[in-house]
């Protein structure tokens with residue numbers, strides 16, 4: 441490995457780390473790109489979901505034990521791939537893995553005795569702790585015969601990702617992250633391997649940044665160390681015109697503006713965590729999204745340049761709740777919305793979309809962010825019912841059509857094309873105009889994927 445002046449942070453998602461072969465592919469990407477100085481890893485695919493199940497309030501001892509066994513087997517399979525022929529080495533690695541498994545068992549037992557969000561985050565952090573340990577072992581093995589190799593250092597992300605104490609969706613302390621990164625990392629001499637998703641509050645408790653938060657961790661580290669580039673390696677060759685898992689005609693997009701990518705991420709394109717782009721935009725870091733399965737296939741580059749007008753992509757976010765508040769008192773009255781929002785703020789509920797008519801206001805909520813199982817907390821409903829009728833509808837999906845909707849520069853407006861293609865569906869709510877970059881609407885969850893596929897095919901031909 442030769443010395444380089446530019447610094448890249450590379451993040452590998454769980455889909456890229458699901459087994460031994462996948463980890464080797466990622467390790468080779470790192471070895472072949474000398475500018476990569478920090479590697480940020482998610483948990484192997486499926487592990488965080490298992491950990492989330494393990495932290496459910498009603499989990500029984502038997503189910504907890506099965507879940508922990510499943511997690512353990514994913515790790516031991518990776519270790520088995522690594523040291524197929526070397527029993528002593530395999531025993532050493534398995535010993536480390538089993539120690540972590542015991543720690544996990546202990547934390548899970550404590551949680552079943554007394555539930556706390558602090559302990560939930562501690563448990564959720566194990567996925568990344570396993571994967572970063574195994575990945576470091578794989579890198580070390582692959583580099584064992586290389587002469588001019590970098591000094592590999594695995595470090596605990598909690599040393600630098602300092603956050604507040606909002607367990608489950610902790611907010612980063614940017615100043616502390618910068619300070620700690622500069623104190624702890626010896627760049628560009630060493631090659632660091634660390635965990636995404638995981639942080640630590642000022643009391644030394646483990647926190648997590650929210651599901652999918654490893655992208656955000658990588659962007660925060662990139663900003664803190666003044667990196668030039670951030671690479672997000674996943675299982676698809678970049679950001680597509682829609683989710684390629686169900687829109688089979690979706691195409692990769694070579695370049696996308698930060699604004700468009702931010703809208704796409706916010707409105708459900710799982711490929712990027714919505715907060716990832718803030719540090720990148722703030723600190724002008726080049727962002728690349730590519731496939732670790734096929735690194736040479738290229739991917740998407742995010743740029744500050746505005747893109748051409750028209751629709752660029754369609755995103756889908758499931759599990760949305762629509763809340764309609766109506767009251768004849770709204771007519772020609774002032775202060776109604778202020779009262780509604782004061783109550784929602786009190787319950788820390790964050791509204792996504794909003795539309796109003798003379799006597800009603802419709803609001804949408806993302807179930808992940810605060811509204812559990814599609815229902816507002818009963819106390820909140822009661823407070824709202826003091827001055828308006830409340831109707832709640834679940835099992836909805838939000839479709840977001842992202843692009844540059846600029847009627848001044850289009851001969852046939854893409855919005856017009858979109859509205860034509862919506863004619864066949866029952867739309868529950870539509871939002872257009874707040875941003876030039878998106879038009880959003882709600883449809884029943886049962887038809888949402890069909891709606892996205894059909895609109896995609898009509899717009900992109």
Ligand SMILES: Nc1ncnc2c1ncn2[C@@H]1O[C@H](COP(=O)(O)OP(=O)(O)O)[C@@H](O)[C@H]1O
Pocket residue numbers: 452453454455456482652673674675676678679680681682683684685704708709710711712753754
């Ligand atoms: N517009 C889009 N472009 C690319 N992928 C998308 C898009 N929308 C949703 N996805 C989904 O995001 C997935 C990658 O995100 P995720 O599963 O979280 O991967 P990782 O484990 O790498 O973080 C893809 O497999 C794809 O199904």
Ligand SMILES: N[C@@H](CC(=O)OP(=O)(O)O)C(=O)O
Pocket residue numbers: 452453454455482483488489567636637650651652653654655
């Ligand atoms: N492992 C965490 C964090 C993460 O970002 O994962 P991924 O990169 O695989 O989406 C999660 O599943 O939420």
